[in-house]
Amino acid sequence: MFRTPSDTQLRARVKLLGNLLGNVLRPLEDGRVLEAVEALRKGYIRLHKEDSPTSRRRLEKLIKSLDAETLTHVVRAFSIYFSLVNLAEESFQHQTRRAQVRLGGPLWNGSFDATLRGFRAQGISAAELQTLLDQAAYIPVFTAHPTESKRRTVMEHLRRIFLTTEQLDDTRTGKDRRLELVSQLEGQIQILWKTDEVRSNKPQVRDEIKNGLFYFRESLFKAVPETYRYLEKAIDRVYGPELTAGQRIRVPNILRFGSWIGGDRDGNPFVTPDTTVLALRLQKREVLRYYLSEVVNLSHVLTHSKRLCTISAPMAASLAQDEQRFAAVFGDYPQHFGQEPYRRKLYLMRYRLQHNLNAVDALIEGRSGTPFVDSYPSEQEFLADLTLMRDSLISHGDHTAAHGELQDLIRNTETFGFYLVHLDIRQESTRHTEAVAELLAQQPGLPDYSSLSEVQRLELLGDLIGRTQNFSISREPLSETSRETFEVFEVMARMRHEISPQAFGSYVISMTHAASHVMEVMFLASLAGLAGHNNNGWFCHIGISPLFETIVDLEHIQPVMTALLDNPAYAALLGCYGNLQEVMIGYSDSAKDGGILASAWSLYEAQTQITALARARGIECRLFHGRGGTVGRGGGPTHEAILSQPEGTVRGQIKFTEQGEVLSFKYSNAETAVYELSMGMTGLLKASTSLIREQKQNRADFLGVMDKLAEDGETTFRGLTDRTPGFIDYFYEVTPLTEIGLLNIGSRPSHRKKGDRSKASVRAIAWVFGWAQSRHTLPAWFGIGTALQVWRSNDPQRLATLQRMYREWPFFRALLGNTQMALFKADMGIAARYAELAENTETADAIYQTISDEYHRTVTxxxxxxxxxxxxxxxxxxxxxxxxxxxxxxxxxHIQVLLLQRCRDESLPQVERDRWLSSLLRSINAIAGGLRNTG
Structure with missing residues (x-):
């Protein structure tokens, strides 16, 4: 019998990888590196079991005695150890799930099987399930936020190590082969050790684009069709017995992927119109390369002879047409694959795809003038050829061949097209306001835009969008920023034709404060031909997603969206775009602004309001969740996060950002990617049952409690972060925030305004990342303890109410569940060591004590x-x-604290301070790897 893996096996694997790393370290500096690593490892393990001030001082003395080179080796050893542990755990979880499947019993909560069995138990019929599937759209959006510190080269090495460990888990592997694999593992770890994990140069946006493409090439092209296959099998198992003859439940295209990499220009001066063009072309090249390799592979699979089967009439007609149209393909061998119609068709398809690839290569390399007339004009035509072959195979009884590798390629073509991902564009609202004001100033007879009221702006823009063909635009008078803002819309119009009409996702407006901010974008789009009014009526080829980020913006979402949706011109344009309004809500800035409680509750209420507004107008609303990796930025398990959304606000579609280290955690390996996609899809289906069943009402008594908790939580958070003298200095001095800016992990600056040390200027990513490094983790929990204590007020009945909320309300349970994880990662003892870095000891002690007291209060x-x-x-x-x-x-x-002291000590010569900088930067990488979701 196949046994479920036990934690003993995981510990054994971790021990094996640790020992192999030890073997790699042993020769370094005559064994001194391994000796230091082991002394620190064993010493701190003992301290965790029983604290000893004497042992602690001895370990700190050891750290201080290490020279710069040895210290760098020690930091790298711990960093690589974390990477290996992460791999071991990922592989163990995969093995555990695989064992559950083989045992044939109930599967994990969130699996397709468990979800569908739950639906059956609720009485959801096959027809209702089909309705859910038909309206489902699960859209993860990859971003390049600077919390992913791994180089692509390092990720590739880790992937190889993962695959080798998977072979070790094969019970059929003999003793000799196991020894070979262990030796191979040691060699792979040695290469990893000798590969620098820190970039020598700050990555360019082009590098970030290529990093994003890594996950598709290495994982997602395999994971996506496999995910669909698991869903189809689960449907057959659970609902198959009740289906009548000829009836089937069809699984449509549910998965879509988005990206901000190369499109997100808010605060990043390095994302230009040319960068966006490059991103789209690199994406297209990546997916074309994949299609070409798969078409070649299929030609070795679909070797059917026409002597032994009869292809369908549509397939025969298509092949004959292609043979005539592309006669030159076969050259001197006109009968090449003459008896094998599928191979012949695939050979023609390969020829056409190669022309597509040659064309995009020429554009990337700046070559022009070479015609590629035989290429596929669109992904639809390529997809049509694939489905034609599938249907033909079915027609002569080859169902297995039709639903094997060919069906996988069809699934991926439906998902990725010729664009790979839908690229979102993001820009800050004032950039559009400035551009519109400058453009309107060129037109005679129009008012000064900057002097108009909000109502007047909406009226003017609505009128102008319908007649932009009369505009005459001169670029020269425009400021450089306004010229670039407008050029982005022209790029969008051009690339929709070059790449695909589906190349773009949404145009996201950060810092949306008014309805006119959306109408300004629509006006600029109309000037580029993306929207407007012509002889055929209104047309619209752009979806605009206003982003509400701060607590104040979230509170104003209702009046802003009411004004927008009730604008006649906008309503007409939205109708042309499928009557779907996307609204993005920002977790990061709202949490930094008013604390996690106020942020979570403001987001909850905002979602309820905007969904109700849209529904009252017959408009579909898709919420776009700007989640980060860590709890302080809306992170946490995706399945639970979706289920914790307000009742009735998830209606078949959900879109959310996947940021930083979350990408490598979820999508580096296909096996884990399948699990993550499955858990997200099932969360979406469960949360969308209001589409087919009457919606449950929110508990009014719970809502009132949350109102008060959010109010007290925000007061407590702002009391520390906004009204405590010296707090911002404390943040800069007791976290490695400044040094994070020196680490080459992202193209975007860590501050919105250079030199501005205010809380508002610090980007939410750097804010959370800094607090995590110093083990405060306060963005994820500060204010919760006081709010709960004040409301509970030692009243047993009120405690019982909070406990009932935790048991019965997914929102509250997810909130406190994520809080527990952040509290678990915090360490007030270590935070105290970082507090010693502050210049004003008295102020720092008071601030630290406030944080520590709130930590213990929140835990209790x-x-x-x-x-x-x-x-x-x-x-x-x-x-x-x-x-x-x-x-x-x-x-x-403890090493990082020492290195921060040395690198910041102005009494030391600069050359001495610089000597420790490399170790310091590596310590940031290492701690991030140990904490995992840190940014």
Whole structure:
């Protein structure tokens, strides 16, 4: 019998990888590196079991005694150890799930099988399930936010190590082969050790685009069709017995992917119109290369002879037409594959795809003048050829061949087209206002736009969008920023023709404060021919997504969206775009602005309001969640996050950002990517049942409690971050924020305004990343403890209410569940060591004490509500995973504190300070790897 893997096997794997890393370290500096690593590792493990001031001082003395080179080796050793542990855990989780499938019993919560069985138990019919599937759209959006510190080269090495460990888990592997694999693993770890994990230069946007493409090439092209296959099998198992003859449940194209990489220009001066063009072309090249390789592979699979089967009439007609149209393909061998019609068709398809690839290569390389007239004009024609072959195979009984590799390619073509991902464009609202004001100033008889009221702006823009053909635009008088803003719309119009009409996702407007901010974008789009009014009526080829980020913006979402949706011109244009309004809500800035409680509750209420507004007008609303990797930026398990959304606000579609290290955690390996996509899709289907069943009403008593908790949480958070003298200095001095800016992990600056040290200027990513490094993690929990304590007020009945909210309300449960994870990762003892870096000791001590007191208060309150004795008691596997890292994180944090002291010590010569900088930057990478979702 196949047994479910136990944690003993995981520990054994971690030990094996640790020993192999030790073998690699042993020769370094005559063994001194391994000796230091082992002393620190074992010493801090003992301290976790029993604190000893004497042992702690001895370990800190050891750290101080290490020279720069040895210290760099020690930091790198711990960093690589974390990478290996992450791989071991990922492989173990995959093996555990695979074992559950083989055992044939109930599968994990969130699996397709468990979800569909739950639907059956609720009485959801096959027809209702089909309705859910037909309206489903699950859209992860990849971003290049600077929290992913791994180089692409390092990710490729880790992928190879993962695949080797997978072979070790094969029970058929003999003793000799296992020894070979272990030796191979050691060699791979040695190469990883000798590969620099820190970039020597700051990445350009082009590098970030290529990093994003890595996940499709290495994982998603395999994971997407496999995910669909698992869903189809689960449907057959669960609903198959009740289907009548000839009836089937069809799985449509549910998965779509978006990207901000090369399109997100908000605060990033390096994303230009040319960058956006490059991103689209690189994406197209990536997917064409994949299609070409798969068409070649299929030609070795579909070797059917026409002597032994009869292809369908449409297939025969298509092949004859292609043979006539592309006669030159076969050259001196006109009968090449003459008896094998599928191979002959695939050979013609390969020829055409190669022309597509040659064309995009020429554009990327700046070559022009070469015609590629035989290429596919669109993904639809390529897809039509694939489905034609599938239908033909079915017609002569080859169902297995039709639904094998060929069906996988069809699924991927439906998902990725010739564009790979839908590229979103993002820009800050004032850039559009400035551009519109300058453009209107060129037109005689129009008012001064900047002097108009909001109502007047909406009226003017609505009128102008319908008659932009009369505009005469001169570029020379425009400021450089306005000229570039307008050029982006021209690029969008051009690339829709060059790449695909589906090349773009949404135009996202950050810092949306008014309805006119959306209408300004629509006006600029109309000037580029993307929207407007012509002889055939209104037309619109652009979807605009206003982004509401701060607490104040979220509170104003109702009046802003009411004014927008009630504007006649906008309503007409929206109708032409499928009557679908996307609204983006920002978790990061709202949490930095008013704290996690106020942010979470403002987001909850905003979603309820905008969904109701849209529904009252007969408009579909898709919410775009700007989530980060960590809890302080809306992170947490995707399945639970979707289910925690307000009742009735998820109606078949959901879109969310996948940022930073979350990408490598979820999508580096196809096996994990399938699991993550499945969990997200099932969360979406569960949350969308209001499409087919009456919506449950929100609990009014719970809502009132949350109103008060959010109010007190925000007051507490702002009291610390906005009204405590010296707090911002404390943040800069006790976290490696400044040094994070020196680490070459992203093209975007860490501040909105250079030199501005205010909370508002610091980007939310850097804000969360800095607090995580110093083990405060306060953005994810500060204010929760006080809010809960004040409302509970030692009243047992109120505690019982909070406990009921935790049991019965997915939103509240997810909020406190994620809070527990952030509290678990915090360490007030280590945070105290970072607090010693502050220049004003008295102020720093007071601020640290406030943070520490709130930490302990929050732990106490959360455990009382969860009725638990320890944090993450309900998620023991995750708790064990995080606990396994702590003894290895502790020495890194103490090393980082020492390095920050040395690098900031102005009494030391600059050359001496610079000597420690490399180790410091590597420590940031290492701690991020240990904490995982940190940004």
């Amino acid at each position: 309150e959360v455990l009382s509500i969860a009725d638990a004795t320890s944090l993450m008691q309900e998620t023991p596997q995750l708790a064990l995973s995080l606990a396994r890292r702590n003894p290895y994180l502790d020495p890194l944090n």
